[in-house]
Amino acid sequence: MRYYSTNLNASLVDFPTALLKGLADDRGLYMPETIPQFTPDEMKAMKRMDYPTLAYTVLHKFMADDIPAEDLRRQVDNAYDYAVPLEPVKRRMYVMRLDQGPTASFKDFAARMMGRLMQYYLAREQRKLLILTATSGDTGSAIANAFYGLDNIQALVLFPENEVTARQRKQMTTLGKNVRVVAIDGKFDDCQALVKRAFADPALKHLDLSSANSINIGRLLPQSVYYFWAYSQLAEYPEPAVFSVPSGNFGDLMGGLIAREMGLPVSRYVVATNENDEFPNYLDTGEYEIIIPSRNCISSAMNVGHPSNVARLIALYGGIMDEAGNIHQEADMKRMRQELWSISINDAQTRQTIINAWIDDKLLLEPHGAVGWAGLLAYLEAYPEDACRLCVSLETAHPAKFPEEIQKLLGFDPSLPPSLMGLEDKPEYVQQMETDYDAFVRLLKEHYA
């Protein structure tokens, strides 16, 4: 199994190379050359699997040549030691709670697997890496937590100072050790731009930089697994299901699209964005216009005006998009519109959804999950014939990560999962930096040269 770059100007590489490089030399994103398929019998056999076994089964399809089966199995057992609840809401509508990991967001699924695989290959090659990551909140904590204490890896996390909650911030800044955290006086897009520029900078080549953002293929593949999980637990193969995915950088959605290419029966993916509506507009008009600066919404991890993974999505539909968002070859829009349905949910609708879900269905949502749920409800209004289908909306963070918003809307403080307890009292290790590339280079040279 080899991986190509979405810019089509870099050589094909194997999985460990794609994983450890992150971004291809032509600044494109790695995609598997072919997507492996499950047979109907393999699909049916998933019904009896627990989550780690299922994760092993899906990832083994991609990595059979690159890691011995028993080593992969061990990494997977170690990464997925928490529950993945499917909460019934009404009719055949469910919310999949991806918030039970150590940092209480769905990013744990990807970060924990990626960290372990990187460590595995680095140890084998006796190499070290510096992981650079830009975060709008949950990535930073998931990455910091997943990499904390690993021998061959240093992690440097940039986050936009004013776009994360106090609790999100504390989840990143209270670790220390091999995890350095820097607060930027800008937006998520500024953080991402600094990181992208550093990767492309020949003067920094010697630092052996790698990325942990959702541009890394090693983060993407583990995000296919939970779609199979929901389906195997709730559906009868081969009935088609509907998934609703609250989307920011589109890594979560890409996991789902890869799952479908592997044989998961999905009639529609609902792609729910916040007010950063470049994708719903694109699906509507065929014109892709990035949003600069990105719009600030309460679903802050989705404040992305030009999602990196859209280049992968376009590649999956036969088109070519460069990293600036220019389309060099049209994608198959007809098929895309059959398979995806997209909607932008504004903050007022998000808040109303949190209130209604709680009052009507005793369903507790935080802002990201509420965007997904609102998207699903809007979809079923537009396509009432799909109301009889299995519908799964993804809840990507724990409501306790947004206590101010929940308190304001519902009048109570959601109880903390054990992973979030005691953060207030821990000391912070964090430094400040302005949005300035030269300052960033100085910081890198000072600590890692």
Ligand SMILES: *Cc1c(COP(=O)(O)O)cnc(C)c1O
């Ligand atoms: C990152 C994140 C998202 C968006 O996921 P993408 O893969 O970037 O589309 C949604 N919700 C939460 C809570 C997140 O942390």
